[in-house]
Amino acid sequence: MSEALQARIAEVRRRVEDACRRSGRAPDSVNIIAVTKYVSLERTKEAVDSGLIHVGENRWQDAKDKWEAIGAQGQGVWHFIGHLQTNKVKDVVGKFQYFHSLDRLSLAAELQKKAARLDLIVPCFVQVNVSGEDTKYGLPPAELQSFLRELNQLPNIEVIGLMTMAPHEEDPELTRPVFRELRRLRDAANAASVYRRAVPHLSMGMSNDFEIAIEEGATWIRLGSVLVGKDE
Numbered sequence: 001m002s003e004a005l006q007a008r009i010a011e012v013r014r015r016v017e018d019a020c021r022r023s024g025r026a027p028d029s030v031n032i033i034a035v036t037k038y039v040s041l042e043r044t045k046e047a048v049d050s051g052l053i054h055v056g057e058n059r060w061q062d063a064k065d066k067w068e069a070i071g072a073q074g075q076g077v078w079h080f081i082g083h084l085q086t087n088k089v090k091d092v093v094g095k096f097q098y099f100h101s102l103d104r105l106s107l108a109a110e111l112q113k114k115a116a117r118l119d120l121i122v123p124c125f126v127q128v129n130v131s132g133e134d135t136k137y138g139l140p141p142a143e144l145q146s147f148l149r150e151l152n153q154l155p156n157i158e159v160i161g162l163m164t165m166a167p168h169e170e171d172p173e174l175t176r177p178v179f180r181e182l183r184r185l186r187d188a189a190n191a192a193s194v195y196r197r198a199v200p201h202l203s204m205g206m207s208n209d210f211e212i213a214i215e216e217g218a219t220w221i222r223l224g225s226v227l228v229g230k231d232e
């Protein structure tokens, strides 16, 4: 197992703990997803063998070989974090355990259909485009509560959280309002009881801004380059 990877994991864990300490949170309230989209099958295997149980990929075409070599052997918990085309749902439900990019009813309907056929409950995050950048996928914040109400009709989908991506900023401090707003949206939806149960999680924070996201309440952070690196 490479020492470089071990050192990076230790360093990230230390930074997560420091951010938790600053914000009065328990370190085990933050779950780390190793985003392996930039690295080879070998490096992905190494990451899972090093104890990074949660693996994130954002395209089925790129994840397929890795999933077949690792996930199909019962290793890793697989998170689909990228934009999901409706016609790809059949490839990924039953393989990936978590979906972070639920952002439209047509996708929800397809997930429901496939999950029901496999007799699975699929945990999902609703992706919200908090920053309003038109390059970002996700639901406009104003539509979140009505979307959650509609999802009550779909018994095989279990919404467990909200997800967002902040714009890339040189100064990560500038991402704070985006993360704070996602937390506010979650709390408001819970206070209004629009969904059949309270939605606890926030999937937010990437390599550049995860400490800020933790300070603002992230319970899942998605780390690529800072954690598993990037192949040339």
Ligand SMILES: *Cc1c(COP(=O)(O)O)cnc(C)c1O
Pocket: 035, 037, 058, 081, 082, 165, 206, 207, 208, 222, 223, 224, 225, 226
């Ligand atoms: C690529 C990706 C990440 C990880 O990016 P890094 O900046 O390398 O940490 C996280 N979330 C999503 C949705 C991604 O596509």
